[in-house]
Amino acid sequence: MFDGLKDKLKGFTEDVEEDAEIEDEPEEDAETADTASAGDTDSEPERGESVERPDEQSPAESQENPSTEETAEEDADDAESEGGGLGLTGKAKAIATGKTIIEQEDLQPHLDELEVALLDSNVELEVAIEILNGIEENLTGQARGRLESTGSVVEDALRESLYDVISVGQFDFDQRVAEADKPFVMVFTGVNGVGKTTSIAKLSRYLEKQGYSTVLANGDTYRAGANEQLQEHADALDRKLITHEQGSDPAAVIYDAVEYAEANDVDVVLGDTAGRLHTSDDLMDQLEKIDRVIEPDMTVFVDEAVAGQDAVNRAEEFDKAATIDASILTKADADQDGGAAISVAHVTGKPILFLGTGQDYDDLERFEPERIVNELLGPE
Numbered sequence: 001m002f003d004g005l006k007d008k009l010k011g012f013t014e015d016v017e018e019d020a021e022i023e024d025e026p027e028e029d030a031e032t033a034d035t036a037s038a039g040d041t042d043s044e045p046e047r048g049e050s051v052e053r054p055d056e057q058s059p060a061e062s063q064e065n066p067s068t069e070e071t072a073e074e075d076a077d078d079a080e081s082e083g084g085g086l087g088l089t090g091k092a093k094a095i096a097t098g099k100t101i102i103e104q105e106d107l108q109p110h111l112d113e114l115e116v117a118l119l120d121s122n123v124e125l126e127v128a129i130e131i132l133n134g135i136e137e138n139l140t141g142q143a144r145g146r147l148e149s150t151g152s153v154v155e156d157a158l159r160e161s162l163y164d165v166i167s168v169g170q171f172d173f174d175q176r177v178a179e180a181d182k183p184f185v186m187v188f189t190g191v192n193g194v195g196k197t198t199s200i201a202k203l204s205r206y207l208e209k210q211g212y213s214t215v216l217a218n219g220d221t222y223r224a225g226a227n228e229q230l231q232e233h234a235d236a237l238d239r240k241l242i243t244h245e246q247g248s249d250p251a252a253v254i255y256d257a258v259e260y261a262e263a264n265d266v267d268v269v270l271g272d273t274a275g276r277l278h279t280s281d282d283l284m285d286q287l288e289k290i291d292r293v294i295e296p297d298m299t300v301f302v303d304e305a306v307a308g309q310d311a312v313n314r315a316e317e318f319d320k321a322a323t324i325d326a327s328i329l330t331k332a333d334a335d336q337d338g339g340a341a342i343s344v345a346h347v348t349g350k351p352i353l354f355l356g357t358g359q360d361y362d363d364l365e366r367f368e369p370e371r372i373v374n375e376l377l378g379p380e
């Protein structure tokens with residue numbers, strides 16, 4: 001999963017660190033520099049100034065002191081006591097105690113290369129820029145500390161920045177289901193053939209493992225064979241499926257499924273809908289009607305990770321045309337790029353909840369931002 005992007009990200013970290021200097025100057029030099037720059041209260045680096053961060057703890061030290069929050073707080077305190085850590089005073093102190101110095105002019109070419117690599121991996125432009133800005137910001141020590149430190153300043157900055165863009169809107173799906181009134185009603189939408197139906201079947205299996213019963217509803221009354229396709233999954237999983245004839249009202253099918261769930265104490269209703277483009281007015285009207293009549297607890301946009309930039313564009317367009325609450329990206333197992341996985345939450349403002357990682361019912365993974373960052377950059 002995401003192997004192409006992993007290599008590019010690894011290259012960035014290594015290249016920047018090659019250009020970073022580890023300085024270890026004698027104390028008196030620092031004092032001289034400190035005095036010379038007394039009164040300097042700069043807190044933000046200008047473009048072209050050096051960006052500097054204290055060296056991280058060694059892996060051994062970080063094991064002795066595993067609290068990321070504490071480390072982050074200490075870093076923040078350091079930064080504050082150094083006037084943001086970025087003025088001349090801060091620089092002098094940094095040199096005095098042995099710090100990593102990364103010159104802005106050394107960093108910039110690597111950021112430019114990373115931007116090209118991200119775009120090449122189908123990361124949305126606006127998202128790529130957000131990641132680059134995040135790296136710069138994190139390197140200046142302004143916004144770090146939620147993830148375990150790796151001992152590498154550059155990797156931590158990249159890690160935090162990626163985390164920021166992919167964790168947009170995240171909520172605890174399991175908790176949401178647990179706390180909701182039952183039946184919890186979910187409706188799935190997206191274009192044709194992306195793995196919507198399979199994802200519903202996988203989610204039914206996932207929910208079963210959490211102790212919930214599910215009923216399936218085929219709101220795809222548009223396509224011939226859709227009932228049979230979902231029936232195969234229902235049979236394989238031993239689930240009740242509610243269907244109506246082809247051409248009937250999808251809202252009515254899902255309504256029936258909700259009634260069935262209420263009458264039979266079923267916890268979750270999973271409603272499929274016809275594959276559509278956001279531009280198919282009649283199908284988008286159907287979706288709007290489902291929203292109005294059923295008031296689902298969650299409308300989930302499904303697309304395939306391998307579609308890259310197309311999936312990102314569709315997610316953005318669907319989100320504008322209909323109310324979606326979250327996304328599922330399928331076929332992540334076949335995706336080298338990871339561009340959609342990185343971009344979709346940011347462009348929609350809604351979280352990716354699950355990744356489809358294969359053709360079996362168990363091949364559905366919770367999209368956990370921290371785990372995805374580890375997947376992309378390697379474990380801490």
Ligand SMILES: Nc1nc2c(ncn2[C@@H]2O[C@H](COP(=O)(O)OP(=O)(O)OP(=O)(O)O)[C@@H](O)[C@H]2O)c(=O)[nH]1
Nearest residue numbers: 192193194195196197198275330331356357358359
């Ligand atoms: N490798 C892989 N294949 C998947 C995944 N999810 C679905 N597929 C395959 O993608 C194909 C299409 O899946 P469907 O569930 O039929 O797609 P759909 O979006 O419901 O299609 P329509 O009902 O035509 O809109 C099937 O062959 C699935 O097995 C996944 O996560 N990984």
